[in-house]
Amino acid sequence: MTKISVRVDQENVTDDVEPRMLLVQYLREKLGKTGTVIGCDTSNCGACTVHLNGRSVKSCNVLAVQADGGVVDTIERLADDDGTLHPVQVAFRECHGLQCGFCTPGMIMQSVDLLNENPDPTEEEVRLGLEGNLCRCTGYHNIVKSVLYAAELNKRGANA
């Protein structure tokens, strides 16, 4: 067992974990944060995307021990405590950016990262930025629309 200290969704946690434990397993099985899901066995689908030290990563392809000393943010802390949704969540709801919803936690976390880096992306930049996230339902159009609309909402928020 290896001791790790991580700040997850704004709370400090310290745990003994098996070195082989994946970050996604740690989040789901140890911390009960099942908002982050597992969609594949090959690190291709992006459903498990969380932020590690402020940048998006596939949490199925990171060991929990590699997050030691770091900060992890998941879909579960994206909305405010009072339930107010994050602009990207609002946009996915408004633009029908999901059908079954399985890819959505990862899509949203990747979209948040994308907009942090590029607040005003073109459609092409959105498509490229989401290339590591697969969706079996929507055909992507409404997801792209959602991200562009979220950028719009962020701009409005900034000007309000």
Added chain:
Amino acid sequence: MIPARFDYVAPTSVEEALQALAEHGDEAKILAGGQSLLPVLRMRLNAPEWVIDLGKIDALRGIRDDGDAIVIGALTTHHDVMHDALVEEHALLIKKAATEVADAQVRHRGTFGGALAHADPAGDLGAPALALGAEFVIAGSGGTRTVGADDFFVDLFETAIGEDEILTEVRIPKHTGWGAHYAKFVRVAHQWPIVAVAATVKADGGTISEARVGLTNMGSTPLRARGVEEALAGATASEDGVREAAAKAADGTNPPSDLNGSAEYRRHLATVLTRRAVAAAAGG
């Protein structure tokens, strides 16, 4: 799936890491970003007894100016390489290729040194490093040695790095002002290239004076298309102007045949992509 059980150390200096390697030798695997190693461990294609995580060795991260070269620390992520001003100014080809690696999430974790040490023949960074004449700085218990690009890539997934050694940094000779393009052919997004061509050229007034061309996935290691490079000197910087030189791209290569395409198809792709990459690099 999850990896088989292993013991884990996370040294904070290269010396400590080398010590751990010396102790656990052939039962150990080095972990950098984990973007190639973890999939392998999860598929249980490999089950080392020890994993030595370099992630806490900050000295291995970052990019610096070193006179006639820039030096990229082995642990620098693809994302940081892509966005670095020194890389853009002096080794544009590396920036172009790093941008094409995998997807954003993988680029946030995967490292420059890890990708080169992994030496996947379809990896996107080997051909640009080879084309630019990179030098690989390798640390071992007996000290540090430098290996040239021509000797670094040995075979499929095999480099000059010994079992008890660590790649610490990569020196890229400056190619300031050279145009560059990485032409990567894939069927779907965020995939490994079926074939890719890394081209960087020095062009004056519409004429190419010097060129470097590297090939990805045209053999068991990245390859340098020297015949093309020689034929390009003096060529006009346009697709038509480079057509004849690009036709030599597949000379001396030994591409694989697999589900993505036959060797013959890859040879054809290499010539087409070379033409496009060189013309784009030359701004033609």
